Amino acid sequence: MPAAGTGPEGGSTEALTEALLYLDGVTVTFDGFRALNALSFTVDPGEMRAVIGPNGAGKTTMMDVITGKTRPDKGDVFFNSGTTDLTKLDETEIATLGIGRKFQKPTVFESHTVLDNLRLALKGQRAALANIFRKETAFERERIDEIFETIKLTEHRGRLGGNLSHGQKQWLEIGMLLAQDPKLLLVDEPVAGMTDAETAQTAELLREINANGHSVVVVEHDMTFVRDLGVRVMCLHEGSVLAEGTLDQVSANERVIEVYLGR
Amino acid sequence: MNTTDTRPPALLGTSGLIFVGILVAAAILVPVLNLLTSPDTALHVPTYVVSLLGKYLCYALLALSVDLIWGYVGILSLGQGAFFALGGYAMGMYLMRQIGTRGVYGDPVLPDFMVFLNWKELPWFWYGFDMFPFAAVMVVLAPGALALVFGWFAFRSRVTGVYLSIITQAMTFALLLAFFRNDMGFGGNNGLTDFKDILGFNIQADGTRAALFALSALALILGYVLCRFLVRSHFGKVLIAIRDAETRVRFTGYRAENYKLVAFVASAMLAGVAGALYVPQVGIINPSEFSPANSIEIIVWVAVGGRGTLVGAALGAVLVNYAKTYFTSGILAPYWLFMLGGLFVAVTLFLPKGIIGTFYEWRDRRNPPPDEAGEPIAEPRPAE
Amino acid sequence: QETIKVGVLHSLSGTMAISETTLKDTVLFMVQEQNAKGGVLGKKLEAVVVDPASNWPLFAEKARELLAKDKVAVVFGCWTSVSRKSVLPVFKELNGLLFYPVQYEGEESERNVFYTGAAPNQQAIPAVDYLMENEGVERWVLAGTDYVYPRTTNKILEAYLKSKGVKEEDIMINYTPFGHSDWQTIVADIKKFGSAGKKTAVVSTINGDANVPFYKELGNQGIKATDIPVVAFSVGEEELAGIDTKPLVGHLAAWNYFQSVDTPENKAFIEKWRAYTKNDKRVTNDPMEATVIGFNMWVKAVEKAGTTDPDAVIDALIGVAVPNLSGGFSAMMPNHHITKPVLIGEIKDDGQFDIVEQTPGLIVAQEWSPYLEGSKDLIADWRSPMSCGNFNVKTGKCGGAGQ
Amino acid sequence: MATLFHAGRASAQDISEPLAQLTQDNYGATESALGALALSGNPAATGIVSALAGGKLVYSTSLPRHLFIQGDKGLLDPVSLEPVADPGPVKPVRVNNRVRRAIEAANGAMSLTSPDAAKRLDAAAAVLRSRDEAALPALETALAKEAEPRVKSAMTLARSAIIIGKEGVPPEMRIKAIELVGAEGNQDALAVLRSVPNDAIPEVKEAAAKEIAGIERNLAMWGVAQNVWYGLSLGSVLLLAAIGLAITFGVMGVINMAHGEMVMLGAYTTFVVQEAIRTYNPALFDVSLIIAIPLAFLFTGLIGVIIERTVIRFLYGRPLETLLATWGISLILQQAIRTIFGPTNREVGAPSWMSGNFEIGQLAITSGRLWIIVFAMLVFVALLAVLRLTRIGLEMRAVTQNRRMAASMGIRTNWVDAMTFGLGSGIAGMAGVALSQIDNVSPNLGQGYIIDSFLVVVFGGVGNLWGTLVGAMSLGIANKLLEPYAGAVLGKIALLVIVILFIQKRPRGLFALKGRSIEA
Amino acid sequence: MLEVHDINLFYGAAQALRGVSLKAEAGKVTCVLGRNGVGKTSLMRAIVGQAPVAKGSIRFEGQDITTMAPSERARRGIAFVPQGREIFPLLTVAENLQTGFAPLKRADRSIPDDVFSLFPVLDSMMRRRGGDLSGGQQQQLAIGRALTMRPKVLVLDEPTEGIQPSIIKDIGNAIRYLRSKGDMAIVLVEQYFDFAKELADHFIVMERGAVVMSGDGAALEDPDVRNRIAV
């Protein structure tokens, strides 16, 4: 039951849709195992969407496909109102288009300081040669300070990324994502390993980001957190959409209870 | 609120200043003590020491070039010797052409080895090498071009880790075999030798040797400052990030392959310069410079000195080569491999981050750096 | 007490240690012998041993160290041509004295170097003559390692064979890399080349390590000396010590000395050598003899000159003659090469050579080959007033073929 | 037994002249004496010829010279074989290649009528090789009497071979002979066919040319198979050299620069075993390699364990530093061997069952190489079984993938590490036993294989044993298919370039490990 | 059964644990609570031997194991489910489970049925490589692997992280079940407060490397505890 009822059949590249992100019939198999099975959905500009689903449902794989890490066997992935075919681009190009990602397993630059981690992520010049002579601007400095405020790692800024605890790395990675200032944020399990209070803060943060016009897709198993987000929820199962709607609607779904929430 | 350091961090740290200081002093003192003191005085630096030191400095520059890509980008090139050798050959070809009619066969154009293998004319790729500027350009261009082509393919295909290491080794091995072939027109196994003069100066004159030494020191200083500048720039930070988490870098929007390529080419050019300075001081360039074992040795120098520390790489090169010079003479000569091998094992066991790396660690432990991101830390971390 | 220092510049580690270590021992042995005789000019000799580790730039460095730092009076050293080429500028610059004991490609005559090994005409050409005359060989495989010595030697041989009427298609030339170890294809090719109905022989300039797998493959593929004999210029007693020679019986080598030379001088030498090395199986070989000859010549020249001053010794050396181990006297010629007998030996099953032919007299080295275009007009004569290593007899000038 | 040569000459029995020639110790004279002896039909001839071949024919140096056979108890008269009084100093009659060939021909001619069928077969082969026209009459006589079909056809072939090259043979006869030889279809037949005299009539030449073309076509086909065989053989050598590295490097992640030295130690173990056998029990020589294999495994395995315990174990998680340490270790081991055994090559012999060669069709197969292929396969299968099917195999893989977690699972990582490194080293040692059969046993042995070994492991895909197998075989075969066209040097360069390009296509080798954990 | 007494732990110069003590008893669940970076994981690593302690002692069944190698601790019955799962990526699921056989006698080497009844997904993925599993599947595998060792002490570092709600419930039930068997002591690090609250027999709360609160399960109702963790 894909949301975009008007999905085109393959190939044409004119403006297909108003959607910011558009997936249609995406299938991914690993050695015969179908991780994604004709997955279709869209994300509108400015929308925030929560994705839930059993372990192994394909949520992370979905993000891999969107960010160019995994190539789909079949199906279309378009960005920016259908103007850009993501399956033809590599990770860097997709990132440059304005799709940022936080990984399920927090990945930060281990031998850089927390500060440098943010500096590297900060939106701006990406060309190799130009970066040799790059100078940090006052604006950039301010922006970094702002982010530090948000992620509460100010006192850790001089430490090496690799020496942070698991939860601190989660925060740092969120900070890096903020620094990138992407149009679309893909956030994979941001609150894993956070305390309940931090979880609430993260929800607040994401809402804020969303309010500032960024689209967000967030994967999480923490129902409290999903509830705090208060957005449309989509439940994946065995590589396709099982249910979609508000959290209450989705969590009332019999199948969702059966395969995911448990009784 | 000023939590971010606003001062531009100093280009050279304390150890960098000491390093450059020592080199400047050496660049002045060694030639002076060699040329202006009488051989009997205690201060006199004999000419053979000058050439020896000059050779070490070339090796140090070479080690620096390896550290740039290994220490900071995680590219373990087992073929760095190839770039060194190409630079060396470019210089060697110039020196060869300067011999003119002074070769044993007295041929004004053809080098001796071509005459006795019955070559009738100079192969096209030797054209231009009679002009120093052309040769000087080739010194950086030849290794740079090879690195560009090789790196362009390899980095785009995302060849990484040991796979990259082994194909760089295959590259230098292939070049070794190719340059061994007499048909290649580079003098085969004997290589290029018996040089007479450089830019009109007798290559064996003490003054020329002293000048070459000073030039090597200068090249090392410039190379060091350049590397230091590179790794401390935003560019350099991306390099380190690539070393630690290449995928993450791509997802952040950086073209990792371009960064690697720039670093790789720069490193190859540095190696080429090192090779070019090395050849006139050593007096021979031959294909054994391409041998994979040579390239591995360069890695070993860097590891001994301390990977990812630049100064350490240079220091490692000088120390290991001094050890080699020292151990291969005298009563120890038959056992020098035990000494050198033992040294390598001991360094890994007792100075796991290399000499300089361990020193830095000790210094930081005694005197922890401020919790501030002033001093960038390219702390060598294991690649995994 | 003041000593005269003698430099020893042979690789004791790396790929060449296999060949060169023996020569280091030989020099040490000669030094001990000489000291037992009272030294030279009333002074003891003192050997200074360094290890250039089969590394060519290191050869240059060590040569410089010996001459400039240790101030040695003479250096015995080098095996490969490239090592010699690498140290040459050093010896010229510092006016040192180098004795080079290995057969080589020729095309060189330097004031500071004395060549006691064979030039091509003292080894390669007599070997080919032997095969042509005695075995009726008409078809030739010139197999070598791809470097200068085999290349040059084969160039000379090719020209020589053609001058003897051998046709182009009856010569097969094959080069392999250093240390080549898989000889299956090449040996099979040789076999094929040899089955054209004409008597075929292989002239091998295969170097060093590559010989053992080559001979093992010959044995394995059943190529016997009676079918296709192989004559080698780089395989001596030392190399054979590492091979099971039973399948190789009858293959040949050409040298200026074999351990099996049946003379009293040789017997005495082997006996003393074995006593010195405390090894009653230790073999001797040609480069050793060349080292011995060189050493004795140097001693004689120093005594003649009354000083170790290089200039004096260089002048004194020309004309010096010392007994070689095959019963004659070898003399240092004005071209800084020595006169040598040429011996052809067949491999026996005990790893020794059965000498099947010996040139009646001594052969004078042609340092410049008459078979090569670039050098056919050159001669070397280091006596004054000519004092030239590359005198062109056509132009009457020193300095090669230059216009 | 009198082997008679029925030449029917009056002076057949008189051999005093050849005997006198033999005392001249001149190769030419010896050769012609041999010819005369072979034709003489004198019963003593065989004995004299075989004494000459065995170096037992001596002559007295004092004039006038006399010829003797060196018996076990003293000198014998060559004809009567009676002991003789001491003639003073004697010297053996010397033999060179030319004489050896003459001996073979003489032996061939003389044993064509031997009652032993195998001897007759050898004799026919010897005649075929020498194509000595003088042997023709004897051959025809023998042929007339021959009953054994195999020997008969060999003799017919030999006869044809002689006829083809002989002057003044009627053309029909020659053409028949050409066809007969042509049917053999091998390299030797080619040689015979090419010996058709230049002045033969065009029909004869045409017939020969036709046969030659046919054989060449045939041989070209076999040639491809032959190259593939060479490739497999080279591949198995590469496999042996690399397979230990597939453990220490592929599984453990140690950039083991001392791997080659482990191979070398295995080769020296073989040398020591053979020395011991030569000294204490030469009868065991043929099983020396069988004895050496387990010993090499244990010895190098032990060295591996010692290295692991004293050095490597401090370096886990720092793979690049293993490069530095093992490089150092390799220098030490090389020099240690140089100090103990000297810098020169050591002789390792081949047991009889590994010597020689045989043919399948036109495919020449050397036994030594065949055994090496078999051995490589056995080692491969055994190793695969250990890693896949045994508990220690599982623990090895677990430890190398996550040492810390493996320890927390109760796996004694120290022990497993030592065993894994020991296993890899031990296998390298076994490879050394095999390589001692085809290469130098010298301190440099290992250096010659280290680059190829890494290339194979990486080309095949690190961490995948099948990759190592396929990698080794494909590199071996590619090398041998390239070599005939490009030559050994350019062929090798081409191969390296191909590998470099191939890695661009498959950046993780032939059998790349795939999956999330790798890509992350 | 397990007693941690007054331990200090350092990473280089940085101190991660300051005089931490903890007790775990058979048939009881001991919860460790605290915000990010307070040292929970460090404490677990000290218990299983992955990080050396600078001061203090760890006793297990009356024996001092402070300096014992991790593998020996495991062999004595301490199993660990680490934060971040640490699956052997290239081993199959089956092989990952089999690594837990190391402490067992040959005859006992089988995977307990409990594992598959708790985590049925593992049964269907036995031949897949551990590294290819989804995050949650890996977490299940890590618990299953630990249970294969038939441990006496089970140390779980945030086992619910990344797990779907129904399985969190299952894990909760599993822990309860294991507790009910009465022979296993369970040490549980958890940030998911409600989950912890339901299971804890004892708990400690950590802050900046030190224990700032402890008590038995009932005390978790105290709002003070929640506050400590929240701020």
Ligand SMILES: Nc1ncnc2c1ncn2[C@@H]1O[C@H](COP(=O)(O)OP(=O)(O)OP(=O)(O)O)[C@@H](O)[C@H]1O
């Ligand atoms: N490279 C791969 N090879 C084989 N199987 C894979 C691979 N990548 C993913 N899978 C399988 O695909 C399925 C989907 O995995 P994915 O990581 O997308 O799940 P998920 O929804 O993110 O789960 P979780 O909530 O546990 O993180 C899983 O069953 C996983 O085992």
Ligand SMILES: Nc1ncnc2c1ncn2[C@@H]1O[C@H](COP(=O)(O)OP(=O)(O)OP(=O)(O)O)[C@@H](O)[C@H]1O
């Ligand atoms: N390897 C390390 N090197 C240096 N410091 C470290 C290391 N590991 C952890 N730390 C630091 O030690 C402190 C305690 O870390 P620990 O991982 O024990 O925290 P935690 O309570 O488990 O946190 P989380 O809930 O985020 O997992 C943190 O400040 C962390 O940054």
Ligand SMILES: NC(N)=O
């Ligand atoms: N001179 C030689 N044999 O290299």
Ligand SMILES: [Mg+2]
């Ligand atoms: Mg996931």
Ligand SMILES: [Mg+2]
């Ligand atoms: Mg933790």
